[in-house]
């Protein structure tokens with residue numbers, strides 16, 4: 001019943017380690033999948049909201065966290081969060097066959113849409129941490145993040161066998 005969702009993997013755990021000491025009032029997990037990152041955040045934040053475009057993923061996430069909303073990125077929300085996180089679907093693809101991984105051209109299409117949407121629901125000086133990869137055009141994504149009203153820098157990298165995971169930290173200006 002709950003098998004159509006992204007199972008926590010190396011990228012999930014890398015992002016989870018990075019955000020585990022974040023704290024504040026309200027946090028948002030965009031593209032929550034299994035709810036793993038939202039669960040990590042729920043130890044340190046009073047309010048955690050999770051979104052996903054996949055309803056079957058949210059059915060799974062709902063077994064571990066509250067406040068699950070099915071929408072594109074943060075489009076269904078009207079709130080000012082302290083922190084947003086997203087393990088992006090970053091694989092370059094011509095179309096979206098699997099929303100868990102397919103990121104459209106250069107792995108930028110879905111990511112840009114998510115970052116743009118997130119900029120509307122973060123407090124000033126709020127933080128967005130996203131995970132992308134050397135398989136995507138991550139330098140262009142950082143440039144786009146800046147043009148969408150954030151400061152942005154690479155916070156950490158992790159080499160895997162066939163790619164490098166890239167963690168980007170953005171602050172809403």
Ligand SMILES: C[S@@+](CC[C@H](N)C(=O)[O-])C[C@H]1O[C@@H](n2cnc3c(N)ncnc32)[C@H](O)[C@@H]1O
Nearest residue numbers: 006012031032033052053054072073087099100
């Ligand atoms: C790489 S998976 C990450 C899942 C989970 N956060 C993790 O780290 O294990 C990406 C997730 O983003 C969701 N997603 C893709 N496009 C989305 C969109 N436009 N808005 C919201 N969620 C989206 C997918 O359904 C999937 O659950």
